[in-house]
Amino acid sequence: MVDKKIVGEKAAEFVKDGMVVGLGTGSTVFYTIQKLGQLVKEGLSIKGIPTSVQTEELAKELGIPLTSFSEIESIDIAIDGADEVNSELELIKGGGGALLREKIIARAAKIFIVVADSSKRVEKLGAFRLPVEVITFGYEMTEKHIRAIGLVPEIRLNGGTPFITDNGNYIFDCQIPEHVQPEMLERMLNMIPGVVENGLFVGMTDLVITLDQEKNVVML
């Protein structure tokens, strides 16, 4: 928790007056958002664009003014957590189920910053199962297609029934093959009818804020 707080709060230093800020989802970026709430109370003027209903509620509680895509031309900076980060700054995201809105916002941002404590840094992506968001119609068939390209999907449950995303979809948590190029897999998955998006974020990250073994903040 302390580690998440350190990296989360550090990211808030990159937010400047007048910016439109993509607000990620999860327990690390929670500290960024909390810090931004404090700065807004002290006079910082920003507009947030949230990646989930959970974050929207948090931002409202903290008094961070919100905006939406109908009101803005671009996002100046987006800050979000990750489930895994490799040395190429490729990510697995979606542990919190918000991957679709997170990817839309990360892609729209001029700068995308990831806050990740050292437990998230990996040599190779895939120990964390890859979240894949699918529409509910025909999800049994979509599952077969995901299996056919070598993944092992399991539907995410919430108290015995399928977990429903903010977009009304299901999520398959998927074991991915050992030797797979993230970029290739990201594309292959999104070509399957019924797949809405997957949690591989390739070529999107500008900066990772993390900690070294001595708990110093480092930027990758």
Ligand code: 5RP
């Ligand atoms: C939510 C995400 C989160 O960013 C990811 O799961 C990391 O969360 P946390 O900071 O709580 O470990 O992708 O969909």
